[in-house]
Amino acid sequence: MVREQRRLNLEDIARMSGVSRSTVSRVLNDDPKVSDAVRTRVRTVLTETRFHPNAAARSLATHRTGIIGLVFPRVFTMMFTDPWASVLIKGCLEGSERADLSLVHMLVSTDDQASVDRFFERSVTGRHLDGVILGSHVLGDKLVARLQEEDFPYMLIGRDEHRTANFVDIDNRQAARIATQHLIDHGYRRIVHLSGPPDLVTALDRQDGFFDAIREAGNDPDTVQVECGYFEQVTGFELTLRLLQQPDPPDAIFAADDAMAIGAIQAARELGRSVPNDVAIVGFDDIDMNRMYRPELTTVRQPSDALGRTAVGILSTMITNPSTTPVQRWLSAELIVRGSCGCSFSNSRANGLVQGKEGSPFGPGPNNLIVQT
Amino acid sequence: MVREQRRLNLEDIARMSGVSRSTVSRVLNDDPKVSDAVRTRVRTVLTETRFHPNAAARSLATHRTGIIGLVFPRVFTMMFTDPWASVLIKGCLEGSERADLSLVHMLVSTDDQASVDRFFERSVTGRHLDGVILGSHVLGDKLVARLQEEDFPYMLIGRDEHRTANFVDIDNRQAARIATQHLIDHGYRRIVHLSGPPDLVTALDRQDGFFDAIREAGNDPDTVQVECGYFEQVTGFELTLRLLQQPDPPDAIFAADDAMAIGAIQAARELGRSVPNDVAIVGFDDIDMNRMYRPELTTVRQPSDALGRTAVGILSTMITNPSTTPVQRWLSAELIVRGSCGCSFSNSRANGLVQGKEGSPFGPGPNNLIVQT
DNA sequence: TATTCCTGTGGGAGCGCTCCCACCCAACTC
DNA sequence: GAGTTGGGTGGGAGCGCTCCCACAGGAATA
Known part of the structure; x- marks a missing residue:
């Protein structure tokens, strides 16, 4: 040796x-x-x-390590088996390669002060990282505030609840509204929403959009059923199994992500119900796997890889060139209409393009460009 | 600022x-x-x-960075959407947390000299990493030889073709033999194997095991059909769609991984064939998602997370305490018998435990312990 | 009491880079 | 021909640690 x-x-x-x-x-x-x-x-x-x-010597002299962190709240450990997260990670990897950065994966319990402290000591105070990408944002997250306090470069995937942080996101509320609208237009009346974890901003936005559509159709949101669970196939499966066996089962389900929607399809099949005849299903994300399920899933396509790439790209410039105002960017999403909602045609796109620009609650502006990466 | x-x-x-x-x-x-x-x-x-x-100053003085790399051959970029790989990554993360190391994700085109060089310069020569985990091993891989040449700590997930490298693996050949055997015992005669990429040692081992069983049953391996493709659901779907529409369709399919097996089930359903009555299906991996498919998948359970944890654990000790002889560890796998193979009962375990110890081609020895992590 | 030992502490060198400043010398200007 | 540029180069300091060696001073030994 x-x-x-x-x-x-x-x-x-x-x-x-x-x-x-x-x-x-x-x-x-x-x-x-x-x-x-x-x-x-x-x-x-x-x-x-x-x-x-030698990387260490270089870092010592330049005060830069060329490493950025990709942090997931520990609550979402299951993210790693989530197809959506996989695509996001892939996008982040591509982004880091482009920016000549290394990407470190890490889990932090964002609700546990000790865990946050540990992360900060090692990675931020110890200058182990140049910047950090937060894979998803949980309400009351102590991480973002702390990062801002320390002026440490960061980027959120998905907006924060106050819209004061740096982030890349799609307009989840608007997209969910359009998706729900689509179901309402089909004449479905007993629509149930399968929502994500109630402390995840993304899940809440989609829920709001769902309620927006319900309200616009002249219905009372209080009479509408919403079920919460993790963004997982199994969750969708189990919730739907129960829903469909209720006395007054739903005629349509809007799932807050595709994994749950696929689980819902599986559950319907398990009970011998037809999709979309007995129950229509719409998802969110447009993960690759959808291709294999029949009927094909109507869903909102969001550019998960571009989300990751863009976040890393922006972070990279923030590292060399700190910005004093929050950097917020909205990417486009669109409703992809296939068979599961009851549309007879397949693989076409509805006119439900949720653009980063017009669809954004901020209106047009330098931070609201549609980025095609 | x-x-x-x-x-x-x-x-x-x-x-x-x-x-x-x-x-x-x-x-x-x-x-x-x-x-x-x-x-x-x-x-x-x-x-x-x-x-x-300061991490950089510390590294400069100690010649250690506390960072290890997790490298996937670029050919397997789709690994990131592979549930098996996700569990592996999770295991690696847990292992690094335990060993107080950071884990960096990277993609290297192992067949492209320039890409290998780039990786080496940055990460190895530049001492950016303390060691490296190779997520899967491709035949003729230039990476391993180079790592050995440079005496750089590394660990393979899955054995190398010559069995001279450091690795953690299960006995894929033996496990595949037992799985195939099980189908043969059921009386299936026209068994097709859906194999993985032909340059992946893991895929070849499973193929060998498949042929072992065929041969033992007194059949000519040359008359048996094997189809190769990626370890993906879509691949299994498409291959099976074609197979089942052949003049003489298979009565059983042994898929080299669960994703392909699930794809196969989807394809059978698409064509209105019953599993297992028209075609029995056995998979490999025992991914979590299996719970949702009917009939439930008979499969080989491999401890993917333990594979990752163990690899990182060993790597960690190798970093502080270099070993002169190859470190090779075999973990256990077992056949999980459920409904998709035609067994009437469900959720029971056959006697097909492929232990690291006895099942290993090396026989018992210090490098062949069964590790329960 | 003198010597040795041991525990705890301080200081200097060194890890391998970058970056600033000084400097050299050819090419220009007047 | 003296003075002024300025592109190209070298050397020193410094980044923030660790690790080795020196050394003080109390305890144990002779």
Whole structure:
């Protein structure tokens, strides 16, 4: 085991190419103030020796590590088996590759002060990270406030409850309104909403949108049934199993995410009910897996990978170029109409495009661009 | 933006608690050679100031970063939407938390020299990482050889083709043999195997096990149909759709993973065929999602999370305590018999326990313990 | 009482970079 | 020909830790 052999450093490369340490450093950092002759000479040595500067030393000198964190609240550990989250993570990875950053995965119990402290000590105070992406935002989250307090670069996936933080999101409320509207237009009258965890802003927004549509149709929101659970297939399965066996079962279900919607389809099938004839189902997310279920799921498509990519992209610029005002960006979502809602045609798009621009509660503005990444 | 204000360092803490830099460092590192009086005094200052040592400086001095990488071959980008991989990642995360390490996610094109080089420069030569976990192993992978050459701590999830590398695995061949055997015992005669990517050792092992069982039953392996594809639900769906419409369709399918098996069930349903009456289906992995499909999937349960946890645990000790001989560990797998194979009972376990110990091609030995993590 | 030992503490060097400042020397200006 | 640029280069300091060595001083030993 020769692990402990001394590795090359700048000094060595300098000696080997007959220049000084500083010049080698300049070549490594693409400083234009190096003559072409010297540059090529150093570059040759660099490639021959396969040299790469020590990350720790570089960080120590530059106060930058090139690492960003992707934090999920521990409550959502099941995120890792969630197809939506997987796509989000993929988007974040692509974004970090583009920005030449490394992505560290971490779980933090955002409701537990000790856990938050531990995260802060290691990652923020210890300057382990340059910035952080928060995978989802829970009400009363102590993390965001603390990050703001410390002026530490961060980006939320999904807005915060006060809309004062940095975030990338889609207009969940508007999208849910349009999806519910679509069911109402079909003539369904007993529509149940399968909602997500009640402390997740995203879930609440979709719930609000659902109620908006109910109200607009002239119905009393108080008479409408909403069931909460995790954003999981099993949850959708179990809730629907129970709902369909009620005395007065729903004729339509709007699920707050596709996993639950697929679970709902499974449950209907289990009970021998037809989708959409006995019960229509609409989901949210448009995960890849939908292709395999019959009837195909009508759902809201949200650009989960773009959400991740955009968040990392913005974070990256925030790291080098701190912003004093909150950076908030809205991406577009759209209703994808397939068979599960009772539409006879398939694979077409309704006119329910929820644009980042017009659909945003903020109206048009520099922070509300539609970003196609 | 007060980002650039000077942060506290050891010197400051030393001054504030009336001791030297060295002593503070000792307290931080739990060095026993500090008197209790001094220790408590320093600790108080430490908590009051919420001080945490700078990670980069520490790394520079200790030659250790506390970061390990989780590398997936880029070919398997879809891994991120794979429930099996999600559980593996979760296991790795748990392991790193236990070992007080950070986990960095990365994708490397293992078949592309430039990509491998880039990874090496940044992460290995640049000492960005202390060690690396390889999420799956592709035949002819240039990564492992290079890691060995550089004496860099690594751990494979799944064995390498020569069995010379460090790895954690289950005995895929034996497990697949038992699963196939089970189908043969049921009297199925036209069994088709849905295999994974042909350059993935895991897929090949399962294929070998399938052929072992075929051969043992006195059949000619050459007459048996094997279809290759990705470890995805859609693949299983499409392959099975085609298979079942053949002139002489299979009466049983052994899928190399559950995602494909579920896809196969979906396809059978699409064509109005009954599982298991028209076609029996057996999977591999025992992912959580199986609970929702009817009939419930007979499958091989492998401890994916333990695989990840164990790999990280071993890697962690390898980092502090380099080993000269390959570290190879086999975990147990077992056949879970449910309805999809045609067994009338459900949720019971067959006697097909594939233990790490006896089942391993290596026989018992220090590297072949059954680890229950 | 003198010597050795041991525990606890302080200080200096060093980890491998970046960045600032000083400097050199050719090319220009007047 | 003296003075002034300015591109290109080198050297020193410093980033914030750890680790080794030196050393003080009380306890144990002779």
